[in-house]
Amino acid sequence: MRAREAPHRAPVAPVKPHALSGRPVEQLDLDRLRDGELGTEDIRISAETLTHQAEQAERAGNPQLAESLRRGAEMTALGDDELMRMYDALRPRRSTVEELTVLAADLADRGMPRCAALVREAAEIYARRGLTP
Amino acid sequence: MTSTEPRSTEARSAPIRSRRFAFMDRGNVNLDGFAEPDAALGLTAFASPFDPEPEIEVRDGVVVRMDGRAAEEFDTIDAFVATHGIDVTVAEEAMAIPDQELARMLVDTRVPREEIVRISAGLTPAKMSRVMAGLQPVELQFAITKMRVRATPANQAHVTNRMDDPLLVAADAATAVAFGFRELEATVPVLADAPAVAMALLIGSQVPSAGALTQCSVEEAMELEMGMRGLVSYAETVSLYGTESVFLDGDDTPWSKAFLVSAYASRGIKMRVSSGAGAEALMGEAERRSMSYLEARCVSLARALGAQGVQNGGIDGASVAASVPMGVRELLSENLMVMMRNLESCSGNDTLMSESHVRRTSRTLPLFLAGSDFIFSGFGSIPRYDNMFGPSNFNAEDLDDYLVMQRDWGVDGGARSASEEEVLRLRRRAAEATRAVFRHLGLADFSDEHLESVVTAEGSKDLAEPQPLGVLHAARMIHELGLTALDVVAALDESGFTDEAERVLGMMRARVEGDYLQTAAIFDEEMQVLSALTDPNHYAGPGTGYRAPADRQAEIDSIRQARSVAELVTEQRDHEVPGAFEEQGTAAPGTRPDEVVIGVSPALGRTLHRTLSGLTVHEVLEELAAGLEEEGCSARVVRVNSSLDLGWIGLTAARLAGSGIGLGLQAKGTALIHRRDLAPLANLELFSVAPLVTREMYRTLGINAGRHAKGATPEPVRNAYSDEAITARYHTRVIAMITKERELCVPGKPPTELRWHR
Structure with missing residues (x-):
């Protein structure tokens, strides 16, 4: 498996997703781990990100997947x-x-x-x- | 046979048996079970007489009647599908389209994929099944190429072993990724071992490159727990069944499954559901429906639940489907139904469905050619005996075959070649990284001897010191200490495995971003998500859709067994005897009646030194000459320069021989006896299958040439015969050798006398 030619659509991640803890994803790095800053809530997906993914799924024509992701967003609590x-x-x-x-x-x-x-x-x-x- | 027994009464005589049928009975395919179709037992592939007539009735946006049942008669599966799985805005339009018209739309390149997806959203299970029944195999294939979700095909591997040995799991995970697999599925013979196996799988999977997804298939609570800790990144053992009774026997309802599907999402874990023909019949609760109809219900339910994908195509029940007429076709159509509902297809081929190599290949080939999101929902990347799911339809034993199949057809089957050196290096790295993590976290210690045995192992039978109790202890510790992927990252980092630490942490970032929760998502080795959103299939006929990029095509084309002419010729040099032949002047005709000339080809003894049988050209000449001498004849060796055609070489030799008899010999070992008055393409005796000619046969050929020289009529030597694929084995070498012969061929140049130092 290799990267192929330019994808037909741009990747769909929100500009700056953050973890359930509120920590921005780009802060998940080895330096912070070495400093003991990262915990389990830092590697969990947030409700906002799941909702964003649900919107993407809905736009792509799969309302059932969207609904499941929205339920998942609720379940993060x-x-x-x-x-x-x-x-x-x-x-x-x-x-x-x-x-x-x-x-x-x-x-x-x-x-x-x-x-x-x-x-x-x-x-x-x-x-x-x-x-x- | 009883022919020697006295004739007795008919009652006592044994039935007459055909040896041909007895021989056919021994064929592997006859170990497989074949069932008479029986709708009452659920043993029909398509169109049971008890399948309902497709229908739908929508009132005020609500499905009030579907496939033979009114809403108040719906079982739980009907109810969930009717409420969540049918797009009521297109249902009446879609259901009004005749079955055959829908089937034709699937193979019509002018009907875009999106239109099929739109219409399919309004189809009931009975209608979907009817459409499938109307498609022939090639039409199914075409529709699959058009309908699969992701443009780039991929593959999943099973990575398991009998001992749950973590180092072996890690080394095998690295091996699977090296061979191109992008999802790795483990399971365990001992449930409590699961956390240790999941951790090792995670580490090993990230050693060759980033981004392979991993799962450890066990019971749901433990699987979810490991997912929550980041030790696995996807799940697929969320089973659906096509009848309510079997569904409930599985201790779930569509609502509990829907809850579970969302629970995985809430932890950022990719998931798909599993179904497939045969499960209901195996449980004796198929409700007399066809396998196709029951699977259509599963696929409709999968979409209704909000799962992004489905593993089907028989799965554990594949052999049940395969036991009935058109069963294998039904398996293929299951994958297509998933694709029509715009879901990821993880396409089965993960159960050894026959003892016959021909039959199991026949089952997999159509999907392999058509391409799927995952062609196998578990190619057994380990030897059959180590596959704790049971053997897959293709296993480590078949990996080279599979790579050659890709190359033969020019098809991207999601696998690639890997060199022995590279795999050894990666296995060592994976085993060392896993040992370091287990040591760092205080879980287990593994000896050097054990590690070395893992690196070179074919499978778990080669392990030096399996430690079943140690594995169990390590797994308990992971469970009780609540260790997570972050602990793995820290342990890798502190043990000096920084690249692997970064990659595992990268998987955690990916989980927080959640892009791989979209349909048919995998990561490429640069952690780019390929999914329905980023890599959609736009196939619309020849010249469109997925074409392997040049670098990927090169991976498909280059298998480690391929040899260039240069390499084959280099091998020849090892057998050169310098100074064995001295080229003299132009050869003159001989006069002695006992003289037989051996004519050799242009490159013999110059650039080519070993025949296809493995004998050197000297050994062959020695036998021919010795045979002649046994008959009191003398041998003279002449080089034929103007032709590499064996007939001409032999005839040229015969015309130079005092006896009028010549032997012709090409460097590849093909040899004949010729006589000066025959036409070039005629001859007295010929060894055409050079790879099979032995020393003794060359000796006899020499003897016979001598007898011809004396005017006798010897009994011809029988040509060697083999039922093996001789041409497959030697033709590339023949082309290389002929190329060298051609290089030294000088048209018009007369034959030269050779002084041969025996």
Whole structure:
């Protein structure tokens, strides 16, 4: 694999993306690592960058990928364990409709409307298809 | 056979067997299982009688009916696809187009790719499947060339070993990147080893150059955890199934999968989903549908979930699909459906689907020629026995074949040659870097002996000191200490592996930038993202679309086995015997009736010294002369200067011989017996297959020439025969040798007498 002729469109990265920590990406260098400045939040993608990527995907004609990236943007606020717990809650026969409804409301309250909508939709269909415990 | 037994009653007699059929029965293809199509069991490739009629009904922007079901009857897959996966603004327009018309649009260069993508967004799974059923193999190929997302084809490699040995993983990762693979997929026989393998894979992947993506395929929670720590950069083992019951057996729903897809994005990890024919039939829950229809549901769902790509083309169920008529065609069409939905195709070919080399090549060739985002979703870059996914359809054993296939067809299959020296250097570097990191982080120590065995290993069977418990311990430490890619970068840096430290850190920057979350993204070796956005496929017929840049084409064309004429001739010099032949004056006709002349070609003994069989020209002449002498004849050696044609050489010799019998010999070892009164192209005996002629045969040829000289009629020597690909093996060498003969050929120059010092 090699670089080919000039790409048809310019690369799409925002001018200066920054990590979840707020650190600009160009500050991710060996000198700062040696100085002990870099932590795990410095190598995580930010909600803003994901939203920007979602816009790119939408413009390229893939609204579903855009929606997924926007949900991902919301999920940057969730801790790893919490994220895994929510995923588990959505698996078949793990949660009652009520539990899913509470989860959806909680997500909505915390500024994650897209994740909330996904969970609400799941609650509705899980009830109809018997996927609650 | 029972022919010696007395004839008995019919009941007791063994069935008569054809030896030809018994021989065919032993063919490798007959180890494969073949199934009668059976729709009830899901064993039909296309168009089960139980597949629904394609239909859609949209009311107020909502799909209320699709493929035989009203909204209230939708199962979870229908419901998710209907809600998220169908573009209702084009659905009615798209569904009104006849199947055949859609199929024709796919192969019509005047219908642009974008238009197909627009229409496909409104197609239901049943309609997609119908369109696929209407395409012949070549049409599928053409459509794939047109529809794949990324212009530049690429390839993924499996990198695993039986011992989960981290140094071997790292060395094999570096090897895979050296051979051109841009995604590396590991897995582990021992789940708890995964973090150690992921870390080693990451280090090794960045040794030859920057930007190869890595994954370690294990259960979802651990995979996501390793991704969160930056130890892997993509995931693809997020499985989808075409029936609800199998989907639920997989302990997921479309909603939990959608959540997981976004969870990967939230951590900056590239992901694709996996599906493919056969899985539902294997689980006994295919609901009597065709494989194509069930896979169309998976592909529609993949798009609905918001995954950027799909790994399909059978995958683990490839052999199930291949067991039914048109099954292999169905596998190819799965990839096309993904492309039509404008998703990245990681195109299967990752399961050894036959014991027959012919059959497994036949399965892969059409896609290889058409090109895909990833032609293999795991080319086994390691030996078959080390592939912990099970052997791939192509493996390390086939890598040279694959490189030659690229060269034969002039096709970019995403692989390139690497020299032995380069691979040894990279393996050492990868193993040393990984050992240093594991040592620096206090995870494990590996001996010099172990490291050396890794560098030169074919596979894990060659390792000096496998340490399964040490690997497990290291993996636990990584897990418990919460080590991240940043720890790897620091350890590389502090151990003096600054380039590798920079490259791993570069992967972290790429993760923060997120450009590789776009469809079909890979990095080239300069960390440029090639994706649907930056490297889109614009194929629109001959002369358009991806053409390998000159440097890439040179990589495809240059395989390490290729030899120039100069190299082949240089080999000849090692066999020269200086002073063996002295050129005398013009040869005169002989008069002795016992004299047989051996005519040799222009370059024999001058620039060419070894025949194709490996005998030197001296050894051959010695045998011919000895044979003549056995018959009481004398041998005289004459150089024929004016022709390199063996018939002319032999005839010229015969005309100079007192007996009228001549032997002709070319430097490559082809030899004949001629007689002065025959036409040039006639002869008495000929050895045409020079590579197979032995000393004994040359001796007998000499004896027979002697007998002809005495007027006898000897039994001709049988020409050597082989069922091997003799011409493939020797033709390049023949061309080099003929070139040298031609250089020394002087038309019109009379033959010269040679004094041969035996």
